[in-house]
Amino acid sequence: MFGCLVLAAGLWVYEPGMVTAAARPELRENKQWISVTAPCYSYFKQWISVTARSNNYCKQYVPAAAPAYTWSADTAALPANIPKADHIIGAFMEKYHVPGMSVAITRNGKLVYAKGFGIANRRTGEQVTADSRFRIASVSKSITAVAILKLAEAGKLSLQDKVFGPGALLGTAYGSKPYGHRIQAITVQQLLQHTAGGWSNTANDPMFSHPEWSADTLLARTIDQQPLEYDPGTVYAYSNFGYCILGRIIEKVTGRSYAAYVQEAVLQPAGIHQMEIGGSTLSERKPGEVVYYGQQGQQPYNFNLSRMDAHGGWIASATDLALFLTAIDGFNTRLDILSPVSVKAMTTGSAVNAGYALGWAVNAWNNWWHAGSLPGTASEIVRAANGFNWVILCNTRTDKAFFNDLDGLVWKIINDRQLVWPGADLFRRLNR
Numbered sequence: 109m110f111g112c113l114v115l116a117a118g119l120w121v122y123e124p125g126m127v128t129a130a131a132r133p134e135l136r137e138n139k140q141w142i143s144v145t146a147p148c149y150s151y152f153k154q155w156i157s158v159t160a161r162s163n164n165y166c167k168q169y170v171p172a173a174a175p176a177y178t179w180s181a182d183t184a185a186l187p188a189n190i191p192k193a194d195h196i197i198g199a200f201m202e203k204y205h206v207p208g209m210s211v212a213i214t215r216n217g218k219l220v221y222a223k224g225f226g227i228a229n230r231r232t233g234e235q236v237t238a239d240s241r242f243r244i245a246s247v248s249k250s251i252t253a254v255a256i257l258k259l260a261e262a263g264k265l266s267l268q269d270k271v272f273g274p275g276a277l278l279g280t281a282y283g284s285k286p287y288g289h290r291i292q293a294i295t296v297q298q299l300l301q302h303t304a305g306g307w308s309n310t311a312n313d314p315m316f317s318h319p320e321w322s323a324d325t326l327l328a329r330t331i332d333q334q335p336l337e338y339d340p341g342t343v344y345a346y347s348n349f350g351y352c353i354l355g356r357i358i359e360k361v362t363g364r365s366y367a368a369y370v371q372e373a374v375l376q377p378a379g380i381h382q383m384e385i386g387g388s389t390l391s392e393r394k395p396g397e398v399v400y401y402g403q404q405g406q407q408p409y410n411f412n413l414s415r416m417d418a419h420g421g422w423i424a425s426a427t428d429l430a431l432f433l434t435a436i437d438g439f440n441t442r443l444d445i446l447s448p449v450s451v452k453a454m455t456t457g458s459a460v461n462a463g464y465a466l467g468w469a470v471n472a473w474n475n476w477w478h479a480g481s482l483p484g485t486a487s488e489i490v491r492a493a494n495g496f497n498w499v500i501l502c503n504t505r506t507d508k509a510f511f512n513d514l515d516g517l518v519w520k521i522i523n524d525r526q527l528v529w530p531g532a533d534l535f536r537r538l539n540r
Contacts, residue, residue, distance in 0.1 A: 190521070190529075192524060192527060193213075193223075197225055203513070204504075204510050205403065205504070206502050206504050207226050207230060207401050207503055208224070208225065208236035208398055209224070209225045209503075210223070210225070210236055210238055211223060211498065211517075211518070213497070213498045214430050214434055214496065214498070215495060215522075215529055216439075216495050218441075218533035219427065220534065221534075222426060222430070224236035224238050229398065236398060238425065238427050239382075241382065241396045242424065242425070242426075242485065242501040243386050243413070243480075243485040244422050244423065244424050244429065245420045245482045246420050246478060246479065246487075247489050248418065248421055248480070249420075249478060250467045250489065251370060251374060251422060252355065252419070254374050254467070255369060255370045255374050256296065256354060256357070256358065257446055257450045258445070258446070259358065264362070267296050267297040269296050270293070270295060271296060271357065272292055272294060278353075278356065278360055282331050283327075283331035287331075288335070290305055290338075293339070298341055299351070299354050300350075300354065300466040302346045302350060302461075303340065303342070303344055303345075305338040305339060305340040306334070306336035306347070307330065307336070307350060308345035308346055309345075309346045312334070313349065314348075315415070315416060319410075319412035323356065323417075326415065327356065341459070341460070344461035348420065349419075350419075351420075352419055355417055355419075358370070367417060374432075377445045378436075378445055379435075382425060383422055383423065384423060385421045385423070386414075386423040387413060388413040396425075400484025400485055401484055403506045404506065406484065406505075408484025408485070424501075430535075432489075433489055433491055433499070436454070437476075439495065441495075453466060454466045454467065474493035475491065475492050475493055476490075477490040484503060484504055485505060486500075486501075486504070486514060488514060492522070498518045500517060500518065
């Protein structure tokens with residue numbers, strides 16, 4: 109071992125003195141090569157071994173069934189009587205100069221902690237609440253994956269369907285050149301797993317070029333001008349563009365906009381009614397949305413967020429994402445919106461990267477998670493095997509150990525065996 113910190117939620121590693129590429133929009137999400145049985149390649153490009161590392165976070169148990177949910181009261185004053193949690197989160201904000209954060213934790217299907225911290229808008233002094241809406245960046249990928257699985261359950265598509273070429277889901281609608289054999293071999297599953305063969309989140313990421321282009325124009329130009337580097341299914345390469353393609357598949361199959369289908373098939377069945385695709389500029393800020401603050405010269409309002417819909421475009425509150433997690437977590441505390449077969453498929457890693465499944469990073473301890481990162485934004489959702497789920501949203505980001513410490517925040521809280529969790533279910537107080 110290198111004396112590094114390994115956290116079960118994200119298996120993110122901090123080595124003293126390491127500095128991330130903070131200028132990249134999708135910071136730390138382009139190298140999710142995770143293994144728990146052999147040396148693995150961390151986000152920081154440091155070789156580590158985790159085989160000897162004990163893991164006390166993830167002892168599996170079967171929670172008791174939860175009662176049916178009713179929505180009744182005001183969310184602005186959700187109690188959060190866990191001083192230790194408040195202290196840990198406040199210390200993180202002070203260390204990394206975070207203006208505002210929102211955190212929600214569920215335990216055995218119940219919302220036991222939901223609280224906003226700090227400032228949503230420095231100009232007006234508006235405070236963050238548990239229902240403040242934040243950009244969630246690449247956490248959007250988990251939502252897109254669930255939407256695709258809903259279509260598969262309905263028989264509208266198969267994960268093995270080809271995407272491009274005559275008779276494929278998108279046919280030959282994009283690009284002007286004849287498709288090569290690699291493009292015609294891409295399947296829906298490979299897009300979900302980031303194994304389509306290219307278009308990765310590097311300096312040449314198509315999603316952060318030509319913000320003036322529509323998604324359709326970007327797809328056509330990229331397919332014509334940026335060939336795949338590998339045969340599909342042979343290499344893991346984290347791809348925002350691949351999830352943009354998945355959004356267009358949803359639109360083609362359903363005949364509806366990506367957002368409209370997701371809201372109807374995924375979010376509303378989960379009890380969520382306040383999520384939408386965010387705006388690109390400060391003037392397009394939505395009601396209840398925080399303001400984003402860049403550090404180190406980063407600009408939060410200079411990219412095309414609406415075009416990023418399926419890979420990074422949603423805005424959400426911590427409480428809404430907590431509802432989403434309880435609707436797909438595979439626990440028996442609340443009826444999932446996916447079948448057990450779909451949940452299993454969603455959380456099974458690929459042949460070339462056992463640490464990334466269908467829109468979720470996974471590990472051998474049966475934890476699932478996804479992180480999100482943009483200038484002015486950091487987010488993480490976690491489904492832990494011990495019955496806890498949680499959401500962390502920030503209106504800034506920085507480099508160095510920021511994401512390692514972000515990932516560790518809630519682990520520090522839930523691992524305190526002396527902590528007495530509230531018996532009440534705060535979900536019952538939500539007004540949706």
